[in-house]
Amino acid sequence: MSQNSTAPAFDAADPVALTQALIRCPSVTPAEGGALALLGAVLTAEGFTVDRPVFSAPGMPDVENLYARIGADGPVLVIAGHTDVVPPGDLAAWTRDPFAATIVDGVLYGRGACDMKGGLAAMVAAAIRYRRENPQSHGSVAFLITGDEEGPAVNGTVKLLEWAKARGERFDHCLLGEPTNPANMSDMIKIGRRGSLTGKLTVAGVQGHVGYPHLAQNPIRGMVRLLAGLDASPLDAGTEHFDPSNLEVTTLDVGNPASNVIPAQAKAVFNIRFNDLWTPETLAAEIERRLREAAGNTVRYEITFEPTNAVAFLTKPGPFVAMVADAVEAETGKRPALSTTGGTSDARFIKNYCPVVEYGVVGQTMHQIDERVALVDLATLERITHRLLSAYFAAAPTA
Numbered sequence: 001m002s003q004n005s006t007a008p009a010f011d012a013a014d015p016v017a018l019t020q021a022l023i024r025c026p027s028v029t030p031a032e033g034g035a036l037a038l039l040g041a042v043l044t045a046e047g048f049t050v051d052r053p054v055f056s057a058p059g060m061p062d063v064e065n066l067y068a069r070i071g072a073d074g075p076v077l078v079i080a081g082h083t084d085v086v087p088p089g090d091l092a093a094w095t096r097d098p099f100a101a102t103i104v105d106g107v108l109y110g111r112g113a114c115d116m117k118g119g120l121a122a123m124v125a126a127a128i129r130y131r132r133e134n135p136q137s138h139g140s141v142a143f144l145i146t147g148d149e150e151g152p153a154v155n156g157t158v159k160l161l162e163w164a165k166a167r168g169e170r171f172d173h174c175l176l177g178e179p180t181n182p183a184n185m186s187d188m189i190k191i192g193r194r195g196s197l198t199g200k201l202t203v204a205g206v207q208g209h210v211g212y213p214h215l216a217q218n219p220i221r222g223m224v225r226l227l228a229g230l231d232a233s234p235l236d237a238g239t240e241h242f243d244p245s246n247l248e249v250t251t252l253d254v255g256n257p258a259s260n261v262i263p264a265q266a267k268a269v270f271n272i273r274f275n276d277l278w279t280p281e282t283l284a285a286e287i288e289r290r291l292r293e294a295a296g297n298t299v300r301y302e303i304t305f306e307p308t309n310a311v312a313f314l315t316k317p318g319p320f321v322a323m324v325a326d327a328v329e330a331e332t333g334k335r336p337a338l339s340t341t342g343g344t345s346d347a348r349f350i351k352n353y354c355p356v357v358e359y360g361v362v363g364q365t366m367h368q369i370d371e372r373v374a375l376v377d378l379a380t381l382e383r384i385t386h387r388l389l390s391a392y393f394a395a396a397p398t399a
Helices: 015-023 035-045 117-133 157-166 219-230 280-295 319-332 375-394
Strands: 049-051 054-057 060-070 076-082 107-109 140-146 173-176 188-190 195-204 246-253 265-274 300-305 337-339 356-358 372-374
Touching: 015 035, 015 107, 015 117, 015 375, 035 049, 035 060, 035 117, 035 140, 054 157, 060 157, 076 117, 076 375, 107 375, 117 140, 117 375, 140 157, 173 375, 188 319, 188 356, 195 219, 195 280, 219 246, 219 265, 219 280, 219 300, 265 280, 280 300, 319 356, 319 375, 372 375
Parallel strands: 076 140, 076 173, 173 356, 188 337
Antiparallel strands: 049 060, 054 060, 060 140, 107 372, 195 265, 195 300, 246 265
């Protein structure tokens, strides 16, 4: 159902004012914190139709989301993002209140400043400015905003996309406002993401006294052997747009408090960030093959894999990718690199519905104490998004 609220007292086409207003909403996952209500009021006042669906799942908190659209025809460019943020951590360690949105020397401080309330605010401001300047523009601008990106990602974007599809919504292209730039606004756009697969390995032994090793079997030796087997050769050499897949052991534990006892078992957890040469199924099969080869007939083990919805994907460079890069270059003077680095994002869900490209502010301080964004970067992102909207609706790309 559409939500109607009184418009805020500031100009929503001002990316700085809108970022400040969003940061002042304490929307730590899964709390809405007033952030979606604020955006709903802003967009409604500008003529967007706004819906606020809430999704549920057993054992998971309910999550509020937002879908907004202006325009009745195609093409449809959807701008995606999230208003939820990670906890601020030790409040005493912050030099400014994480929810006060303080500006000091041209820098805006606050939780979510760069991940990703600043990026989202700049894109909303650009869309508002574009529609004010072009009220009769053909095509449609939509917003797909969740409150569950930093959390389990169960009741957020994945369900919001399903909800929109069931209502007959169709998207041609998507711009996701994650903080993609390492140092400068001209650095990078993301045209894909690696997948993520987590494995849990348990090696069985026989507990016993260290003075009588013939009566025991040390599982640590077996664990070392298996992990060496997993790491004996690279998983692959990478592809044109992806780095080589990478396996990292993240925990190794025997839970043994006694120095004179051989433990009964050893456990390890590893995570693989994989490229588009693999699916979770083919990668799991390769890991199982390597373990069998390393174990031979001497190491007893069990391997399990956590369920994953993070698969590798690529938005192939084409007219839409070029259009985003053109907008960045026009406003910054430098053409951005096309990258697939970093962790996962909600783009992994969106790519099933339309081509998606990620671009946002500089992400150096995301999730950190004193998270912040330069005001000049917010202004730059607003101009880039406005330029992209103008180019897109002048001649919508076909891919």
